[in-house]
Amino acid sequence: MPVRAGVVGLGGVADRIHLPACAAVSDIVVTAGADPNAEMRKKMAEKFRIPETFDSFDQMMEKAKFDFLIAGTPPGSHFEICEKALNAGIHVFCEKPFMPSIEEADKIVALAKEKNLLLRVNNQYRYMSYYAETKRRLDAGEFGRPYYIQCWQQMFHPPAKETNWRSALKQYVLFEFGTHALDLACFFFDALPETVNVFTPRARPEYDADVLVNATLRFPGERLGTFSFNRVTHAPEKYLEMRIDCEHASLRISLGGVARFSIDWAKNSRRFTLKHGFVRGGQARSEVNGVSSTYLNSGAPEFASATAEHLRVFVREMSLSERPIEAARHARDVLNLVFAGYESARSGETVRLR
Numbered sequence: 001m002p003v004r005a006g007v008v009g010l011g012g013v014a015d016r017i018h019l020p021a022c023a024a025v026s027d028i029v030v031t032a033g034a035d036p037n038a039e040m041r042k043k044m045a046e047k048f049r050i051p052e053t054f055d056s057f058d059q060m061m062e063k064a065k066f067d068f069l070i071a072g073t074p075p076g077s078h079f080e081i082c083e084k085a086l087n088a089g090i091h092v093f094c095e096k097p098f099m100p101s102i103e104e105a106d107k108i109v110a111l112a113k114e115k116n117l118l119l120r121v122n123n124q125y126r127y128m129s130y131y132a133e134t135k136r137r138l139d140a141g142e143f144g145r146p147y148y149i150q151c152w153q154q155m156f157h158p159p160a161k162e163t164n165w166r167s168a169l170k171q172y173v174l175f176e177f178g179t180h181a182l183d184l185a186c187f188f189f190d191a192l193p194e195t196v197n198v199f200t201p202r203a204r205p206e207y208d209a210d211v212l213v214n215a216t217l218r219f220p221g222e223r224l225g226t227f228s229f230n231r232v233t234h235a236p237e238k239y240l241e242m243r244i245d246c247e248h249a250s251l252r253i254s255l256g257g258v259a260r261f262s263i264d265w266a267k268n269s270r271r272f273t274l275k276h277g278f279v280r281g282g283q284a285r286s287e288v289n290g291v292s293s294t295y296l297n298s299g300a301p302e303f304a305s306a307t308a309e310h311l312r313v314f315v316r317e318m319s320l321s322e323r324p325i326e327a328a329r330h331a332r333d334v335l336n337l338v339f340a341g342y343e344s345a346r347s348g349e350t351v352r353l354r
Contacts, residue, residue, distance in 0.1 A: 002029040003315055006064055006090075008057045008081060009072030010035035010044040011164070013095060018070050019048040021307035027315045032064035057081055061088060068118070068318065071095060074165040079104040082119070086111045091118040091323075093314055096179050098335050105332040109325065118323040120314050121331035123183040125240075127306035130253050130284035131184060133296045134244070138188060143286065144247025146188055147221075151181040152228040155237040158207045172209035173229045174198070174338050181240065183334050185217065185225040188244060192333055193217035193225065197350045198341035204232045215341055250287040 005022055007014055010033050022028045034054045035041050041053040054060040057073075061084060068091035071081050075097040082092050086108070098121045099105040112119035125131055138146060159167050166176055186192055195218045200210040215227040239256030281298030317324055340351040 002027050003068060003318060004029055004031040004066040005068055005070055006030075006032040006034070006060055006066035007050075007070045007072060008034045008060065009070075009074075009095075010037070010040050010053070011072070014044060014070075014072050015047070017304045017307050018072050018095075019044065019050075020304040021311055022070075023048065024305065024308040025311050025315065028311060031066050032060050034060040057084070061085070067091065068093060068314070075100055076165075079108060082108045083111065086115050086117050086119070089115065089117065091314075091318055092120075093311065094119070094121050096121050096123055096331075097175055097338075098179075098331050102332070102336050102339055105335055109328045109332050112323075112328055113325045116323055118314060118317050119325070119328040120310070121328065122307055122310060123179055123331065123334065124303070124306040124310045125180045125184055125255070126187045127309040128255070128282065128302040129298050130255070130282045130296050131187070134251060134253060134284050135187060137295070138244075138246070143244075143249040143251060146244050146246045147223045148245040149185050149188060149223075149225040150227075150243045151185070151225070152230075152241050153177070153181075153238060154230045154233045154235050155239070156234055157231045158204070158211050159209050160207070170209050171338075171342060172211065173213050173231055174200070174210055174215075174341050178213070178215075178227070178229065178338055178341070179334050181227055181229075181242075182217075182337050183330075184242065185219075185227075186330070186334065189219050189223055189225070191220050191223075193219045193337065193353060195350050195352050196337060196340045196344050198344040200342075200345040207232065210342075210345070213341075217337070248288070251284065252287060252292070253282070253284045255282045 005028050007018055007030060019030065022030050030048060030050050032052045033041065033044060033050045034057045036055055044050060045053045052064050069085045071078055071092060071094045073081060078094055078099055082094060085092050099108065109119065137143060159169055159172050169176060196215065198213065198215045200213050203212050211231040213229040217225040219225060242253040244251040281300045281302055283294060284296040285292050285294040340353060344351045
């Protein structure tokens with residue numbers, strides 16, 4: 001029998017990600033939705049065949065029946081929504097950013113544990129095919145031990161270009177986007193970092209937010225992660241690029257459209273090689289001795305399909321008599337990295353994590 005989902009927040013993220021993801025999972029049926037915007041409620045109800053919609057979360061909680069909640073509202077409302085749902089015995093699948101503070105995250109994780117209810121935060125990138133396949137190959141020892149991760153994003157997209165709650169953020173890039181990259185680094189290294197060092201220079205003082213972020217994270221076992229997010233560059237857009245240096249290969253993972261045309265010199269074969277192609281979703285490739293070899297191409301964006309895979313995990317865990325809390329604790333720990341990063345940027349000091 002399918003599990004019933006209620007969705008609070010029927011805006012863009014529900015339209016592009018949450019509702020298509022639910023539609024892709026045969027074990028889920030969306031029975032209710034809530035949003036204060038009447039036009040949006042009508043549009044989403046018709047498009048995704050939602051039988052009941054409400055103008056408030058409280059009204060939906062009172063009148064609708066559902067087994068778990070998808071919280072797709074701005075993060076400032078997450079604590080109240082999650083607390084009400086958990087106290088009513090409802091599992092919660094929360095969109096990121098998780099919470100506005102680590103204290104609120106701790107309280108919600110503790111409440112889920114106390115109630116034996118499932119709580120997950122949708123840092124879904126690890127479920128995208130190019131990251132998941134890379135992790136599988138790393139775990140199989142194909143590339144040797146990973147020891148250095150570089151992540152970067154480049155685009156011109158300051159808060160002023162946002163048309164929603166993000167436009168008012170002072171803690172912008174690291175808080176709103178950074179959890180994805182940080183979670184991926186922890187995913188590939190199977191560990192949380194020991195220290196965080198972050199710089200958020202006011203290179204463009206007209207933007208009162210962290211539009212330029214440079215971070216260095218030291219992981220156990222003499223491993224390192226560096227992150228560069230630039231939302232005010234005029235360079236060609238790169239949504240998220242990652243390089244993982246391992247003992248036997250360097251791996252390059254690109255999220256977003258990938259257009260390649262290059263002529264490379266291969267030292268071993270002592271000849272030039274031509275590389276060209278375009279991929280809309282993402283790509284993962286290994287690089288050895290100057291020769292690049294693609295091991296996965298994705299022809300379409302995977303934000304919704306990765307969320308669907310995350311929801312499949314969520315539904316399986318819902319059926320357990322004792323619901324695991326580790327994923328929620330990890331989401332809390334990743335959020336803690338963000339706030340430690342802002343503290344490092346404020347103080348100019350390296351922050352050591354417990």
